[in-house]
Amino acid sequence: MKVCRRSFLSLIIGGAAGVALSPLPLKLTDDSSIWTQMWPWTPVPEDGEVSHVDSICTLCPGGCGITVRKVATMSGDRAIKIEGMKGHPVNDGGICVLGLSGLQLLYSPTRVKTPLKRAGARGEGRWEEISWDEAIAEVVKKLEGLREKGKSHTVACISGTDSGTTAHLLGRFLTVYGSPNFIRIPSIQDSYELTMRLMQGVQASAGFDVENADFVLSFGSGLIEGWGSPVRMIKANSTWKDRGKVVQIEPRLSNTAAKSDKWIAINPGTETVLALSIAHVIIQKSLYSADFVNNYSSGFKEFKQIVLDEFSPDDVSEITGVSASTIESLAKSFAGASKPLAVCGRGQGETPGSLNEFMAVHALNALVGNINKTGGVWAVPDPDYIKWPEVEMDRTAANGMRKARIDGAGSKRYPDVRYLLDRLPDAINSGKEYPVEALFVAGANPVYTIPDSNAVKEAFNRVPFVVSFSSYMDETAANADLILPNHVFLERYEDVPAPVGLQKPIIGLSKPVVKPQFNTKHVGDAILLMAKSFGGMIADAFPWDSYEACLKETLGNKWDSLINDGFWFDSNFRPADWKSAFNTPSGKFEFVNKGLAELVKIEGDEQSYPLILIPYDSMRLASGFIGNPPFAIKTVEDTVLKGNDIVVEVNPRSARGFREGDHGILSTPKGSVKVRVHHFDGIMPGLVALPRGLGHTAYDEYLAGKGVNFNELIGPVEDPVSGLNAAWGIRAKLTRA
Amino acid sequence: MKEQHKHTKAKKYGMVIDLDKCTGCGACMAACMAENNVSFKKDESDKLLSITWMRVYKLTNGKKFPEADICYLPRPCMHCEGDHGHAPCVSVCPATATDYSHETGIVSQIYTRCFGCRYCMAACPYHARYFNWWDPVWPDGMEKYLSPNVSPRMRGVVEKCSFCFHRYQLAMDKAYIEGRRELEEDEYQTSCTQACPADAIIFGDLNNPGHAVTQIAKPDHKHGGRPMNPNAFRLLERLGTNPKVYYLSSRRWVRRAGDNYIKDERG
């Protein structure tokens, strides 16, 4: 027994010693280390031959050129990096956060991979996968039904843009079908177009020759925060560092304000008054361009009268919070600069704003005579390369087209404006007009981007048939009945005319970088299929086999240069000279008077809501129809988003009782939300600033549920002249959580 | 710390970041993430757990409204030269997983060598080094955009900005094939430099008097690379880390925020 135990022990000990001295432990140690160096769950990107494709980014209206690096692997082409296109007239190699994150959208798990038909209740998230044939048939059946009942006008279409072939195909379809309700997503483009029409008598977008301006007077525009074509504006800002001055007028120290040469903190909403007071000084001291004012303008006398009577710096300094001396010196430096430029449209310009403000600011440009001049504001005519034959409408269509628009644009009350999407929710909910029976959404995410989210959702719920063309499961798609997923911009052809704010005509071409990853279809092709299904005059209006064929034919001789260079650019373009520039009844620039002094009154009373909530925009937060991809959300600072909490900026003087990072409840007449408080000395006391672009409920776990959507807290305020949304803020209060 | 003697002239790649131009847009951060397969996770709002080789800091001047001012400061790895390559992090790494290259002036990080002791992180005063606390996970399908030039890092190792070293290698390979031994200035640029919409980042060889970085920062190599441009400064210059990233600012408070000063000290 004893011997037995001893030999057993010896065996164990001897064996252990033997194994320990053998190469086995060394081998195992080495192997385990090698294993950690190539853990099977850490991906190893497949290599292959590298190539580059030039294209155009369409994630915002900026129209930047991009160069996409891709690698050809055994398992197919992979796009691996998006870079700015060198030599592109808009961005010359530069690129923004969103553009850089584009591949995360292309390969996003939130993409809609095949046509989907709602299976559960609206917004419940239960879908049935259907084929494209079924999807098209579904839409056509619905539309045919409405048409038979003479309700073709009850179909509406919300589009992110009204330029380019896709938008034109949508619009054309709506026309031959018989609905006047093509609606573009609102922005300051609406206000600038209206300003151009009223003051210069032209249908044109405003282009800004920022590269050549040497004194930029910005009324709250986020010049380097996404206003206009973002990368181009940031580039221009760098040139101003070398030769030029920027004065930023806004109540909060935005990045633009911080980078400007002078930041003038103004009481929010009083920008119009300040602009007119600057005009007062310019006129009173005769600093204006006599040539322009005397020879090419009309209505100056009346304008001068009002401005001199009511807007002296002393009169307005209390309203605006800007001292009289500051106003005077500002006016002098503006008028004294060789190429001054005044711009407006707050932040990224997603809210159209007050028409009076736009006209007051544009009047400043006129006073210094920089209309259609180097370094000034140019009227850029809409691109005219889309020359399709006039549509021939059948009687149903003609009847439908004679109906008034649901949003009131072009009506007697708002005759000059083309689209008024912000009025749509109320038009639907109040039932004052006709009900909307079917709604199409393309290149837009109105459920997220339109103010007063509750009203928007209610309106959507009242529309019996909603079709989304979204590539992603965004808020609008999630609330749709049918999703006809579009290719992502890296998978499709698309002409991209006229980047916003550009002073020269340019057309870019988005190209397929990789083949479609999923069972998606170009919106253009989907429309062609629908039209063909209808037959008759509707089909006749679309004589093309495919979107690509349509695009090629439309672009004609520009196609080759677009394919080779990625863009077509008229670098010799000059705007019309003063003699022929103005199509107003007087043939001159008109200092229009449409109730200049009236300031936009924001919602809420001061008693219950002592603070004012304003939004702010950031290049790191996409607040348009695209939500922030993971890279972009990763760049967001912890003073903007902390965990899932949105952080609001409050001046320490107004944040009594709230320490840095404290939770609070922010309430407005539209709703209340949980926030965290960040003390920021750069914001005017009495204000609360909340970042836009957060609070998504759709998309993936990297974005959904983070923060609050500003649109839940604010509703539109109708501009009395234009009918556009002029709300720049809303009254609010901050209480303990 | 091995000296490598090749036929090429020794480079000292460095960066100049113009803080007057930097708009804080964050493009450099995203460009870096996209180029270098930087991972991301659901919540990135805890910046002490968020891997950002390039991080843009927001500086404030500490004054009250309306005298308050802010400035953005992008912070890549400083690629400190210290004293003859004695960077704070390089000399402390026990496993020689990080190295100062005398050929390029770049501080490298070998992920398969690193065993995650994090001593280098303790040594780096710039917080330029990041640890992989988690396994990197890309959502289903998204791993398709990963670049084959940069290997994704496994959990448990330290990573940091490499000045896009793989781009240097690719450019050198190309040059060699073409029979050249030297690179042109524009042949090797980092991803952030290329992306910056404000052209605020300039990258090049500080040893080459023809390169823009040298002309702007005017480094005084006799005095540890101190910039001779009065608007230029480096972060924590007094520590003797000898960083190769220079900043430009016309605002005094910004330049002063680059280093620590004892009370009443001028600087």
Place this chain on the structure above:
Amino acid sequence: MLPFSFEWLWDISHMVFMGGLWYALTILGLGMTYCIIKAIVDTAKGKGSHSH
């Protein structure tokens, strides 16, 4: 650790540091070897057996 790992250099730092290490390891190794061999020899000689 060994002269054939690639980061090895025949410089003063390596010689001093690794010299010290191998010196210490040698002492420990030889010391233990001595004790064990002597114990085997002693045991073979019959030392250490308790009489009870």
Place this chain on the structure above:
Amino acid sequence: MDSALIPEGVKRCSFGKFIFWLVIFGAVLLWGIVAMLLCWFKGLNQTNMNDAYGFALWIWADLAVIAVGGGAFFTGLLRYIFGKDELKNIINFAVLIGFICYSSALLILAIDIGQPLRGWFIFWHANVHSMLTEVAFCLSCYFAVLTIEYIPLILENRQIDRVPFFHNLSHNMHGVMAIFAATGAFLSFFHQGSLGGVAGVLFGRPFAFREGVFIWPWTFFLFTWSAAACGPCFTILITWITEKITKKKLVRKNVIMLLAKIAGWMLATYTIAKIIDTWYWATVTAPAAGHNFMDFYSNNPLYGIWILVLEIVICGVIPSIILITKTGRRYSFLLVGAVFLGALGACVNRWVMVLQVMAVPVLTFESWFMYFPSWQEIATTILPVAYGIMLIMISYRYLPIFPQEREIEEEKHASIFV
């Protein structure tokens, strides 16, 4: 039940009681092991460390246990090299404490690294310029020494000793122990020092950085010195605690007094050196990097100036005075208080040199970094404590750790019967 294993001539508690306490501490140990496995399998996201706190609780625990485990090398040095023969009566226990401390330190290091399976790269791909490399080499070598010193103790167990081979091995090892001890002292000197060097060389961290001689910053020498001072303090403290628990005298007073006196002088000289170092750092080194001394001790309640007072005055000056004076040593409560403060001082010093280094902002636009460990970190830090207690329990019960125990016991019995 296990009486055959218990050394001859001494009394031990009942087996049941022994097992009961073993189970209690075993449960704590198990808790630590669960946490350890979580860290190994799920990664270091289980901790509250972050990119500002690459070094945190664990590194502190490491440095602290090695500092207080310094009793082994210093007592060994005194006994074998300086010929303080009385210390043979406490050396076994010092070795045991050292063994526990060092094995704990190695375990914590193995948990602390992000890639434990590659931990051996520190040896294989060693960077000889890194203080941590020096630590790793000397630490593992010295742990080998401690094991060698601990083995004869195990072999002296009544049953093992019966095996002639083990008896002879133990005898032979005793014979050459002086050589091992000398090697150990050499190794220990370097790794205690290089642990100090770990913080001292961080020239990017003005709170930690110290000038020095050759490649070694002053902290190198201060750490060795403080380990030599506080290690014996900790040995005395644990001996006292063991005596209180076992309710008997295990080491004669003269042995304790001698060790306490030496520790006292070490502590006193260390404290003076530390004061000079702090003074020079506060007035020359730190200001050169642009830091006011008080910058390091403001902004938050944890890292106030009190921590410096605690470290230097309360845990340095006061115990030094007690230990170097005969009167101080004579009163048991003063002595125990002093050795407790001495050991605490080393722990506070290590805390400051690890965690406060991480907490202090260096970039002007960053602020203080605060950190609180996760339960996994706490559990894995308590794990060694439970393990240590269990190993002491087992060793005390079955091994002749205290050579004087039997003598003292016999005298006590004799005095009763006389």
